[in-house]
Amino acid sequence: MSQAALQRLKERFPDAVTEAYTGPGGDDVALVKKESIEEVCRFLKSDPETAFDMAPYITAVDYMGSEPRFELVYQMYSTTRNHRLRLRVGVPESDPVVRSVTPLWKGANWYERYCWDLYGIRFEGHPDMRRLYMYEEFVGHPLRKDYSLRGRQPLIPERQVDEPFRGPGPSGS
Amino acid sequence: MSATSDLDLVPAIATRREDALSGLEKMVSKGLGWARKYSLFQYPFVTACCGMEFMAVAAARYDLDRFGAALPRFSPRQADLLMVVGTVNVKQAPILRRVYDSMADPKWVVAFGVCASSGGFYDNYATVQGIDRIIPVDVYIPGCPPRPEQVLDGIILLQQKIQDQPHKLIDREKPALPAKG
Amino acid sequence: MSKATETAVHPVPAAASPLDAPFPTKRMLVNLGPSHPAMHGTVRAVVELDGEAVHAMKLDIGFLHRGFEKSCENVTWTQVFPYTDRLNYVSSIMNNVGYALAVEKLAGLQVPERAQYLRVITSELHRMCDHLTLISAMGLELGAMTVLIYGMEARDLIWDRLTELCGARLTSNYARVGGVSRDVPPGWNEKVLRILDRTEALRVEIDRLLTRNRIVIDRTRGTGVVSREDAIDYGFTGPCLRASGVSYDVRKASPYLVYDRLDFDVPVGSNGDNFDRYLMRMEEMKQSDRIVRQCFDQMQPGAIAADDSRYVLPPKPEVYGSIEGAMAHFKIIMEGIKVPAGEAYAYVEAANGELGFYAVSDGSGRPYKLGVRAPGWNMLMALPQMMEGKLLADLIPTFDTINMIGGEVEQ
Numbered sequence: 001m002s003q004a005a006l007q008r009l010k011e012r013f014p015d016a017v018t019e020a021y022t023g024p025g026g027d028d029v030a031l032v033k034k035e036s037i038e039e040v041c042r043f044l045k046s047d048p049e050t051a052f053d054m055a056p057y058i059t060a061v062d063y064m065g066s067e068p069r070f071e072l073v074y075q076m077y078s079t080t081r082n083h084r085l086r087l088r089v090g091v092p093e094s095d096p097v098v099r100s101v102t103p104l105w106k107g108a109n110w111y112e113r114y115c116w117d118l119y120g121i122r123f124e125g126h127p128d129m130r131r132l133y134m135y136e137e138f139v140g141h142p143l144r145k146d147y148s149l150r151g152r153q154p155l156i157p158e159r160q161v162d163e164p165f166r167g168p169g170p171s172g173s
Numbered sequence: 174m175s176a177t178s179d180l181d182l183v184p185a186i187a188t189r190r191e192d193a194l195s196g197l198e199k200m201v202s203k204g205l206g207w208a209r210k211y212s213l214f215q216y217p218f219v220t221a222c223c224g225m226e227f228m229a230v231a232a233a234r235y236d237l238d239r240f241g242a243a244l245p246r247f248s249p250r251q252a253d254l255l256m257v258v259g260t261v262n263v264k265q266a267p268i269l270r271r272v273y274d275s276m277a278d279p280k281w282v283v284a285f286g287v288c289a290s291s292g293g294f295y296d297n298y299a300t301v302q303g304i305d306r307i308i309p310v311d312v313y314i315p316g317c318p319p320r321p322e323q324v325l326d327g328i329i330l331l332q333q334k335i336q337d338q339p340h341k342l343i344d345r346e347k348p349a350l351p352a353k354g
Numbered sequence: 355m356s357k358a359t360e361t362a363v364h365p366v367p368a369a370a371s372p373l374d375a376p377f378p379t380k381r382m383l384v385n386l387g388p389s390h391p392a393m394h395g396t397v398r399a400v401v402e403l404d405g406e407a408v409h410a411m412k413l414d415i416g417f418l419h420r421g422f423e424k425s426c427e428n429v430t431w432t433q434v435f436p437y438t439d440r441l442n443y444v445s446s447i448m449n450n451v452g453y454a455l456a457v458e459k460l461a462g463l464q465v466p467e468r469a470q471y472l473r474v475i476t477s478e479l480h481r482m483c484d485h486l487t488l489i490s491a492m493g494l495e496l497g498a499m500t501v502l503i504y505g506m507e508a509r510d511l512i513w514d515r516l517t518e519l520c521g522a523r524l525t526s527n528y529a530r531v532g533g534v535s536r537d538v539p540p541g542w543n544e545k546v547l548r549i550l551d552r553t554e555a556l557r558v559e560i561d562r563l564l565t566r567n568r569i570v571i572d573r574t575r576g577t578g579v580v581s582r583e584d585a586i587d588y589g590f591t592g593p594c595l596r597a598s599g600v601s602y603d604v605r606k607a608s609p610y611l612v613y614d615r616l617d618f619d620v621p622v623g624s625n626g627d628n629f630d631r632y633l634m635r636m637e638e639m640k641q642s643d644r645i646v647r648q649c650f651d652q653m654q655p656g657a658i659a660a661d662d663s664r665y666v667l668p669p670k671p672e673v674y675g676s677i678e679g680a681m682a683h684f685k686i687i688m689e690g691i692k693v694p695a696g697e698a699y700a701y702v703e704a705a706n707g708e709l710g711f712y713a714v715s716d717g718s719g720r721p722y723k724l725g726v727r728a729p730g731w732n733m734l735m736a737l738p739q740m741m742e743g744k745l746l747a748d749l750i751p752t753f754d755t756i757n758m759i760g761g762e763v764e765q
Contacts, residue, residue, distance in 0.1 A: 024698055025459035025698050027699060053587070054591075055732065057699075061714055106739075133416035135263070142424060152299075154301075158266075217391075222525060225444060226523075262418060300421065
């Protein structure tokens with residue numbers, strides 16, 4: 001919700017910001033290139049006019065079938081200026097590595113671990129890059145679109161149940 | 174003895190010699206059953222939303238204390254009723270198994286809520302579809318979350334089940350070891 | 355017995371007599387496992403103890419991960435509401451409202467006024483339930499069991515009224531895209547005002563028991579301190595952020611629904627410790643009471659859902675009486691509402707902080723992605739830093755006041 005912050009970002013990084021628009025409901029969004037995300041975030045945090053001091057909400061979306069496959073979304077908020085900004089960063093499947101913003105905001109730590117755990121996007125420079133939700137023995141990244149909904153990987157052996165609706169076994173049909 | 178099927182009910186006419194209880198033993202069984210059912214020490218294995226209803230059941234309005242099941246014992250060695258309250262997911266399953274194995278006989282298990290009974294509507298990669306896939310369950314209390322009255326009904330059913338089981342004063346049988354798989 | 359070759363934290367200097375020498379100690383790793391009464395269910399904390407002080411703490415979560423996001427991608431937009439209920443399960447209506455706001459933002463729907471007032475009333479009632487649960491749990495874990503009993507009684511009273519309205523005590527599933535699901539039953543307003551009086555009386559009792567209690571003050575004042583800069587850096591929101599001195603409340607900063615017409619105060623603390631966080635919640639319950647009463651005064655009869663048959667189920671007489679009604683009903687139920695493609699982020703002031711929903715739609719009847727910004731997550735992330743160097747016993751009130759609700763942290 002901040003046209004001024006969006007303009008300032010575009011002026012400062014004309015080549016890193018590929019697109020800037022206002023989405024439904026008035027959300028200001030900027031599409032940023034993957035390589036410059038750390039620079040952009042550092043600017044957004046330290047510049048007194050944008051002043052995005054609160055740790056962003058970082059999540060990822062899997063657009064399977066389009067290129068780049070993943071998109072990281074950084075939802076930023078400034079407590080002093082009371083404005084918000086959304087950054088969308090395209091992350092290709094062939095090179096799913098992004099610079100971490102944890103040195104800037106301590107609160108970005110677990111969000112990046114979540115993106116690694118559930119989507120497979122690795123963060124360079126993160127102090128503790130390991131799984132957050134799933135256990136270490138888990139293979140795969142569950143929220144990717146090609147991971148099946150019922151793909152259970154039991155840790156201890158489970159009793160096999162013959163269910164006509166869901167089918168036998170822990171993973172069902 | 175943890176009962177898992179109707180075969181554990183004390184039959185009026187015993188069909189096997191070792192199951193036959195004499196008159197005195199029947200009286201002892203009834204007395205022990207009475208004592209055990211009215212002094213349940215629960216281990217509330219609380220994970221999710223059903224925990225809120227568990228708090229409400231244990232509080233003053235839907236008092237669980239009048240059924241003798243008020244005192245939670247947070248050590249599995251000291252508890253005899255394992256109340257699995259809420260969703261058990263695949264990461265939590267080994268812990269549930271371990272807690273169940275640590276409990277001493279006689280022990281009973283109540284699956285509180287539909288996530289514990291059958292997985293609820295979380296039919297996905299993360300959730301165990303019912304704790305009876307890992308441990309034997311005595312009473313299932315469905316509901317999402319169940320109303321406290323349903324929970325009390327479940328406890329009463331469990332108490333009837335406990336009463337009807339054969340109890341021995343000195344149980345020389347080896348307890349049934351948990352089956353593998 | 356410690357051998358001479360073992361490395362000790364405090365090496366033994368040469369002393370005059372063995373009785374004067376300081377006792378060599380070693381740090382101990384203790385596992386506060388996932389099934390633990392003080393861990394509120396499902397967080398595993400591995401603490402390295404130096405005597406009674408916590409030297410370091412590592413958190414292991416994921417023991418309640420129920421695949422919320424993946425489940426939501428496989429059901430229709432309206433079927434997501436029960437899943438959102440179970441995120442922050444003590445105040446579920448706020449989750450419903452947040453999600454509904456995200457979808458309405460994408461669809462560009464206008465919600466009628468009465469529905470907005472109803473959403474605000476039920477949200478504030480559930481906010482009171484959340485705070486009551488926290489205070490009851492805190493009282494219980496600090497040893498004041500009476501507070502639990504009083505808090506549960508107040509919570510049960512509120513839940514009874516919500517049962518009349520929504521059908522369920524806890525997981526309400528009340529909001530719908532475009533409004534709310536049903537209107538209030540007759541006489542509901544007066545009943546709610548009566549129980550608000552009773553809840554206020556119980557809150558005053560609890561206040562008398564806890565706020566000036568020597569034990570509570572000793573255990574909570576000065577423990578779990580989070581400085582203002584740290585709180586913002588970690589992304590704290592809600593009562594925990596306000597306790598550290600930042601007056602950020604979504605209801606005042608970017609008012610949504612009808613909060614701009616209501617008159618209420620936002621308490622702000624100064625120390626950022628557990629006692630302040632507890633006081634925030636006591637005060638917010640008073641303010642919620644004020645908000646609900648104002649809403650009852652201001653609410654007018656009217657429609658409870660938008661009049662758009664692409665998103666809202668038409669009323670039953672139309673469904674059975676006209677072809678268009680039957681078709682609209684069929685399409686909404688079988689295919690799901692068709693939300694235009696795009697992405698939106700909507701946020702509400704939940705009991706714990708800023709609860710945000712990031713919804714991505716590809717134009718079909720199912721969400722393409724639904725992300726949740728859980729407020730409790732940031733506080734839990736900061737817990738190891740809050741506990742460094744503090745006593746193990748301080749973990750209990752700290753864990754209570756940050757209000758980590760497993761459902762929302764582990765989605």
